[in-house]
Amino acid sequence: MELLGESLIGAHSVRGDAGEITATDMTTGKVVGPHFGGNTKSDLDRACGLAEAAFEPYRALPLEKRAVFLEAIAQAILDLGDELIQRCMQESGLPRPRLEGERGRTVGQLRLFAQVVRDGGFLDVRIDPALPERKPLPRPDLRLRNIPLGPVAVFGASNFPLAFSVAGGDTASALAAGCPVVAKAHSAHPGTSELVGRAVQKAVKDCGLPEGVFSLLYDSGTAIGQGLVADPRIKAVGFTGSRRGGLALMGIAAARPEPIPVYAEMSSINPVLLLPGALAARGAEIARAFVGALTLGAGQFCTNPGLVLGIDGEGLQAFIDAAKAAVLDAPAATMLTPGIFNAYCSGVETLAGHAGVETLARGKEGTQFQGRAGLFATTADQFLAQHALQDEIFGASSLVVRCRDEAQLISVLHAIEGQLTAALHLTEADHPLARRLLPLLERKVGRILVGGFGTGVEVAHAMVHGGPFPSTSDGRTTSVGSLAISRFLRPVCYQDLPAGLLPEALRDENPLGLTRRMDGKVATPTA
Amino acid sequence: MELLGESLIGAHSVRGDAGEITATDMTTGKVVGPHFGGNTKSDLDRACGLAEAAFEPYRALPLEKRAVFLEAIAQAILDLGDELIQRCMQESGLPRPRLEGERGRTVGQLRLFAQVVRDGGFLDVRIDPALPERKPLPRPDLRLRNIPLGPVAVFGASNFPLAFSVAGGDTASALAAGCPVVAKAHSAHPGTSELVGRAVQKAVKDCGLPEGVFSLLYDSGTAIGQGLVADPRIKAVGFTGSRRGGLALMGIAAARPEPIPVYAEMSSINPVLLLPGALAARGAEIARAFVGALTLGAGQFCTNPGLVLGIDGEGLQAFIDAAKAAVLDAPAATMLTPGIFNAYCSGVETLAGHAGVETLARGKEGTQFQGRAGLFATTADQFLAQHALQDEIFGASSLVVRCRDEAQLISVLHAIEGQLTAALHLTEADHPLARRLLPLLERKVGRILVGGFGTGVEVAHAMVHGGPFPSTSDGRTTSVGSLAISRFLRPVCYQDLPAGLLPEALRDENPLGLTRRMDGKVATPTA
16 A cells, blocks of 8 residues: 555545654654655544544444444454565564554454343443332433544554554543544654554454544644644544643643543553562562563653662662662563654653762663663662652663662652552562552552553453553543443433333343443343 | 532541531521531542542442442432431422422332443443464454443532432443542532432442542532542543533543543423424323423423424414413412523513513412423514524423414524424324424434423433533433433453453453443353
């Protein structure tokens, strides 16, 4: 498929004429064609108009058709074949196996949401039948289901050009909920975005859906992204990116005449807690696994382990020694964009320059745009005194905080901001301490894991990829896993509707075979 | 119980010394003692500190103990006996049967949430067991449950001194979720608030809970309310009141270093749609029921029918004629506060003064602080041209909008803001039109009802008392019914936790007997 540098507005390809976006081949530093046209406000207006027009017919589709559409997108992405992988490697600097894996994740996500749609549990159907004889007043017939919010704006992420971008988790969950999507391509991978966008556009057409179910815009600056969030037809926003970017979108959304929810996944340093028993038993082994997780994908994960907490002593020293050796050995890795590379370098430099921060090790030098891993250490006293030591450095940099004792470890945990994940390394002897830490960790993070690192984020029903502010804008939600659909829903109650006017999901005879709450009790359908 | 004019800070009674709050006997216009002390910032600080300290032990309680606590509050409120009703009648001007009913609702709400807590469905337990043999990567063990957000600020409402105030729906659902509550008494009914507050305080003590689970503050101005929303220990806000008040709290919450959710139920004019068949069949009958709903409780319900839409013609005229007659006959009714009475009078005057608004009828004159019902009419053209005609007038005033035809009725619906409810009156012949209206109504309101009016809000599992902005700050939720608990929860995922560290709700053996999602499929417990 020839890349045209065009945006996709409903069924049409439109070359925007507000500036240009050009990809950089991160391995060579050279510009890769074609040039993509940035969209204008009037393109944005058309995309939002089409999305609004598509909303009613799209949400009214039988669930089965919505599920088939999600599967058609998955297939259309696979049908792009190796061209997608090659273009994406070029634009992102990410290696083939990672991108093949990410494509699998993207396709798997779409298929998971197809199942979620078929299951129908997300409708949260509740029926409280009428009690006409109740005294002093009869109870009306009450039925509840979730409906979709309306058109959703999705912002592609730099670090997951497939799984968190044009047809990534936000798009999949919004479409699954019944919301049309207006996506904004990330400027770092415009060609990947066009390819995936065309796959979605094809699925819309092949499934006979209204064209406005999906559009893809390009932004040569910030006007289109900001305009999307401000557009009155947009009813929710999905975003994965920097804290600054997320906060800006939250501000725009809150200032609208009608404020809307922004689901922004922003920044996290994902503390790793090394408990004494684990350090004594396998400090060096944990260190090697840790450096593996730290340097995976050049450290460019929201869940990268950027903070290590341990109690000073022989065990922690053994961990540090082994981690130093592994970092020294770590090859430099190509980063996603020149901007991310530069921010990483300056972030590491700033960290190294803080009072009381020791540079333990740097990874091997690389070529242009290749980030060198960095391992640093400080004391808990310093960490508690300098809030800037919590700043996320996006890339393979981590800070080990030496705590005096358990009490100080707990003080540090109290002091950290909301995070996506916390990882515990422990043995059975550490369980009493772990029991003390868990309630505190629950308040700080969205996912607590034992014996590993947060970098892998399974797409599953029980996953939470979210966490208290500022790791996300809204800690009540997740952006990965089937629960992500609930971000784009709201409940509606139907009181005393004649049977003939009830939505199918709410009819007595349960034609969709849904699990429902009847008078508050879960009732699974009889086969 | 002697009223002392004191706030309740944990287990203590504290007389605030930042100004005074005094109730007015609405039937006489006279001051009712005692004077209540307004709280200081340092009182607020103590209440929030105690709430924070109570959070961990409170949320760690077995669900059964939490449920028993809610039931103990219900019983303690009943144990206040007639003193509560008498004081509340005096402060609110509401009649005895209404307040006895409201007490029943309040107690019923607490008991419903006790059931919800015992059921445990709100924990939304999901388990995706490990798949160690999966290729290319094993799947970790993933388990999810909801945990409470933290201490919640609850603002008492003027119009429901029991059911939406100190121990009302917000408090009941927050406590059910596992969140301590710091309540702010509404200044219109300080004595009622103290009585109910002491009942909650007694239940906290009798159940042996940490004192900070509940505090009750008084605010002689706005500093305490605003300070509560700004306090870093408060993690969510429940509010029922004016749009201005709700927007102010939303602004404070969004500007915090850590923004928090505000669940504000603000303003709504609750359109009533009179479809042609129903008008032809029983226009006059509907009109009499409508005026009954309009004037109920002096019209001081969030769900009061403030807007009537119909297609011009004989049927609508018959409705109007009968409604006029009923309004002319309607006795004036004592309003809740002098401020609300004055706002009602000026709101009605403003409405009557708008171009193209005809005053159809006013209810009987009354004594001081008694509101007279008001019925007004305008054309859809006028309504569409003047946005101010949508402003809520809190009280027994309603505006009939004459539409030319179905298309114009639909245009009016498109133009209205988010609402709590919409009521349809129809016959079978109206079903085709109703089917066209329903998708639009779903986007505009939280509850659609047929054949009645929205004023009764059943406390049930399938209730939604919420709706798109500006009827509430967050249309994804409800403030009435069991689903209200979800406002105060967030999900946490546990990955690869050793069995010994798992929360009880997540253990394989399901000791709490919860309905769970296992690998995405609903599994009810085996008995």
